[in-house]
Amino acid sequence: MEFKEASNDYDTDKLGKYFSALCNEANLRNCERAWLVFGVNERHRRVVGTGYRSQQDRLNSLKDQIARGTSPSVSLRNIHVLQTVEGRVVLFEIPAAPRGIPIAWQGHYYARAGDSLAPLSLEKQDTIRAQTARQDWSAQVVPGATLEDLDPDALHAARASFVAKHANRLDANEMLAWPLSIFLDRSLVTQDGQITRTALLLLGKPESSWRLSPHPAQMTWSLEGPERAYEHFGPPFLLATTALYRRIRNVQMRLLPHDELLPIEVAKYDQKAVLEALHNCIAHQDYSRDGRIVVTEWPDRLVLDSEGTFFEGQPLDYVPGHQRPRRYRNTFLAHAMAGLNMIDTMGYGIHEMYQAQARRYFPLPDYDLSESASVRLTLYGGVVDPAYTRLLMQQTRLSWEDVLALDRVQKKLPLPDEVISGLRRKKLIEGRKPHFHVAASVAAATAQRADYIRTRAQDDAFYAKLVTDYLHEFGQANRKDINALLLGKLSEALSLQQRHTKIGSLLTKMRRQGLITNGGSDAVPRWQLTERSESNSHSSKRSNPNSS
Known part of the structure; x- marks a missing residue:
């Protein structure tokens, strides 16, 4: 914490140097923040008041100035203004430098030497940069917290859980007889009787959660x-x-x-x-x-x-x-939760x-x-695909890998080609990439046959037969007639646009195979059977007298 009178104004460059110094010193002292206070006499710690940037917008603009002058860029966490009887006080809340990264102002690193500014020594720079070990947030002791901040019902439940967890290697009566401080240390919730953040998270009274501020335990x-x-x-x-x-x-x-x-x-x-x-x-x-x-x-x-x-x-x-x-991430907390x-x-x-x-x-x-x-x-909390659910009911010997893959199939998520091949070999899926679904043999067993048939794609020969039968019956058809014939029979797994494209591709394929011909134009087609298709159809009728 640094106090300055700053009666009317204060040099922004000097303020930036103090910002760098306090960032770095807070880091080295393992503090979350530092404070620069204007309007307080540095020597006697008396409020004398300050007129520094009395307009709120000018005061707030300091955040941007600090962010532009620091490297890496950081800024004030908050600026607090306190009006007292003795005068106005401005408190700058300064975040600690990130672990492993000292903060510079205009390219230079600063620290404090007593009450004065000084360059950040190479030793201190090396100390900060060597902070490769991560700090465990959950292990930090909470200043001022005592056993009175812990909830009695939670303590009772914690001891019961601890006894149940360790009953196979420790005597239950002995654990129940431990003094509270011993139990909390043994359960890795406290450190030498001191209340940690873990203790307040797991066992703290609701009204004591303010001690974890600004971190919301919620x-x-x-x-x-x-x-x-x-x-x-x-x-x-x-x-x-x-x-x-x-x-x-x-x-x-x-x-x-x-x-x-x-x-x-x-x-x-x-x-x-x-x-x-x-x-x-x-x-x-x-x-x-x-x-x-x-x-x-x-x-x-x-x-x-x-x-x-x-x-x-x-x-x-x-x-x-x-x-x-x-x-x-939270080693101390994880071990405490495991112990409980x-x-x-x-x-x-x-x-x-x-x-x-x-x-x-x-x-x-x-x-x-x-x-x-x-x-x-x-x-x-509900079924996505009934076929998947009934498959798990019936085929209890499915491998775990197959269950994971079929779960992705029902959610329409992509799968590697080798997994798709494996599911096909086992006849667990059908369809064309990416529209896979549960195979017919499985879907039929789900009593959802009607839903399955609506989504299963038939081969082109099935749709071509529908077209030729229609043309034999009615002589010709335009594209609107063909759409009315086929749209409702194509797989519902396809979008409307994909179904229209599928019909166009089918008609082109049938024309190239010599099954149908276009007696109209490209813009207004009029599809008819070719002579070869007509003769094949008549032959089929003669060979099957019951076909009508």
Whole structure:
């Protein structure tokens, strides 16, 4: 913290030097911010008031000036103006330099030597640049926090979970008899009795969450659809995840297997999968981004959004259940949650969520990492393709790789060519790229035959036979007649434009094969059978007297 009188004005270049110095010093002292205060006597720490940039717009313009003069570009986090009896005070909130990156002003690095400005020494520059080790946000001790900031109900639940987790190697009565401070240290929630951010997140009283400011410790449930509602949930997160889960409308759903009279009843959402997803959001959220966890409930799915990139690998790496994470964004928090039986630290969580969905015959979860600094997880609570669902009911020996591939087929997602070839060999899919769907033998078994026939593409010989039969019956047809004949019979997987193109290609192919001829013009065609087609049709009639 630096105090300046700045009675009427202050040199912007000098202010920029102090900005660089305080950024770098805050970094070296492991602080989140530093302060430059105008209107206070530097020696006696008395408020004397300042007239520095008394117009608000001029004061705010300083942010842009600082951003342009610093390298890499950073700016003031906030500018606070305090009106006191003794006079006006301006407080500049200065962010700490990012780890590993010292901040320069006009190309020069600054530091403080006592109360004075000085060049940032090479030793200090090397110290900042050597900060390759990442700081664990969740492990930091919260100044001023005590055991009184922890929620009694959460502490009781935490001890019960810890005992259940470790009952196979520690005596339950002994664990229950531990003093509170010993239990919290042993469960990796506190450090030598000091309250950490992890302790406040998992076990803190709601009214103590201000101690984590400006980082919002909050989860939000939002209901979207015909009805709309929302609710915010703060610490203790150990209890809040269950409270949020109870807001979700988890009704029983009835799925009817083929050729059976009794339906299978499954919950819309698997409780363990939902809580696993929520706990993963808590464990891996990037809290330094000052964002909340948002759970949006749609009529047919849950969408969970959390801040921060997927930290170790890619989600699909963990689906088979063999991948093990080597590091965590919030190591201290992850270990505490594992000790309280909220998560595991072996990478099984995603695998279990996918397995839970497959066991319930529902679409598999989807991860969306398209946003540069956030993760979106979708948990489905309804059927996307009935054929896929009934296939899982009937063919219980499908390989996990086939289940994953068929899930992508039902969601119309791309697949590698080698996977497509494998599904074709097993007769699990049909159709032309990219319009794949469940194969006929499977779709028929789903009791959704009518829906399947509407989407299945026939071969060209089938459509050509319809055209020749029509022309034999009525003598000729224009393009409007042919469209009326074929549009409703082409696969509904094709768009209207694609169906029109398909009909044009079919007529061209039949003309080249000598089956039909155009007795009109290109603009106004009049299609007729050729003599060869007429004779073939008459021969077919004579050989089949019952054809009429």
